[in-house]
Amino acid sequence: MASVLEMSGGPMIAVMLAAAAFGAAAGAASALGASGDPDDRRTVALLRAGLGAAFSACLYFGMLMFLRDGQLIAALAVFALAGFLAYCLTQIRIRTRVG
Numbered sequence: 001m002a003s004v005l006e007m008s009g010g011p012m013i014a015v016m017l018a019a020a021a022f023g024a025a026a027g028a029a030s031a032l033g034a035s036g037d038p039d040d041r042r043t044v045a046l047l048r049a050g051l052g053a054a055f056s057a058c059l060y061f062g063m064l065m066f067l068r069d070g071q072l073i074a075a076l077a078v079f080a081l082a083g084f085l086a087y088c089l090t091q092i093r094i095r096t097r098v099g
Helices: 010-029 038-069 072-091
Strands: none
Touching: 010 038, 038 072
16 A cells, blocks of 8 residues: 555656556456457457556556646546547457458
C-alpha cells in the first residue's frame, strides 16, 4: 500500500511499473488459450500486452494527477485516453480461419 500524497520520484515509478506489468500480463494471458493461428495469437498477445500496460499506466497517472496534484482537467484528459485504450483493447481479436 502506498500513500498518494507521500509518493514521488522512484517509489512512484516503481508502483506504476508494477501496475503496468500486471496489466501487460493480463492482456497477454487473454490470448494464450484462444483458438487460431499461432502467429496471430502471438501478435494479438503482444498488442494486448502493450495496450494493457498503457491502460494501467494511464489510470495510475490519472489518479496521481487528481488526488496528489489536484489537476482535474489534466486527470480527465488522461482518463479519456485510458478509456480509448480500453476500447482498443476490446477490439483486438484473433482471426478465425474460414473454409
